[in-house]
Amino acid sequence: MAKPATSNPIRKKAKTRKLAKPNATPDELLGYYRDMLLIRRFEEKAGQMYGMGLIGGFCHLYIGQEAVVTGIQASMEEGDAFITTYRDHGHMLSLGMEPRGVMAELTGRRDGYSGGKGGSMHMFAREKNFYGGHGIVGASVSIGAGLAFANSYLGNSEVTFSFFGDGASNQGQVYESFNMAALWKLPVIFVIENNQYAMGTSVARATAQTKLYRRGEAFGISGSQVDGMDVLAVRDAAKKAATHARNGKGPYILEVMTYRYRGHSMSDPAKYRTREEVNKVRSESDPINYVRDLLIDNKITDEDALKEIDREVKAIVTEAAEFAQQSPEPDPAELYTDILAAE
DSSP, rough: EEEEEEOOOSSOOOGGSSOOOSOOHHHHHHHHHHHHHHHHHHHHHHHHHHHTTSSSSSSOOOOTOOHHHHHTTTTTTTEEEEEEEEEEHHHHTTTTTTTHHHHHTTTOOSSSSTSSSSGGGGGOOOTEEEEEESTTTTTTHHHHHHHHHHHHHOOOOOEEEEEETTGGGOOOHHHHHHHHHHHTTTOOOEEEEEEEEEETHHHHHOOSOOGGGGGGGGGGGEEEEEEETTTHHHHHOOOOHHHHHHHOOEEEEEEEEOOOSSSSTTTTTTTTTTTTHHHHHHHHHHHHHHHHHHHTTTTTHHHHHHHHHHHHHHHHHHHHHHHHSSSSSGGGGGSSSSOOOOO
């Protein structure tokens, strides 16, 4: 049922191979570059603000994984839904949520997407069909299956992209969700963002079956693996998975091989891997540099134009950070709203 991987998890260094003509228009490719760069610069700023004490609680950065959400977002159709884990800032930005609203939520301010009450891990945007980041490991899988059940019940053609990590793939509720999704042929794509280390343990040390796209075979769920450092490969694989789900064939598992450059969270020194390993991935497989090379190699743009995009993106992120710090704190009365209380 599951298909073998068709690309290497970590791509060969771009400059040592001939860059193929991209399967994208110039505007699409420039758009992917800008979207990924926005996520990268936003996360870098979030890391700085956390270090300054302006962001409290947990904060999980998405640096290195930008091609995953950018590619999958490019495959979406009107009405499709996103739901993910606590590493969620990149997902929000890829769906067009305002950087200032996301940053305001990170800093716990009133103008944040959850009114300053959710912080980094828990914000939502119903108008964008973004059903949240979730702090409970594996929760996005169960809720994602529920969203897909609603679409199935309503008889529409919308699908749900339910994101979770390689560590969460070992959770029991994940398999319960797989079972129900397969039983009812729910239109859901289970996206495993395999960044190699879960919280701090490598996949090889924690997982008996390391080909995570095969985890649904017992339930008859199709799956495949894709190079998550290549935004075009992710987009095409996601389109295939979404077509499968839209055509009534049930769920699909898409394992996206990616890599996070920072620790699991801001409190993680990441001593379980070497600096040489991280630098090697950065220099040979960076998703943003790969698209940059495609743009230059195919004479779509030049260095000066890309530098201008970077300046524009940095200005947006700087404005978002300033807006967040100027936004007022939530009223203390908000402590008693949005909760269930027994009389």
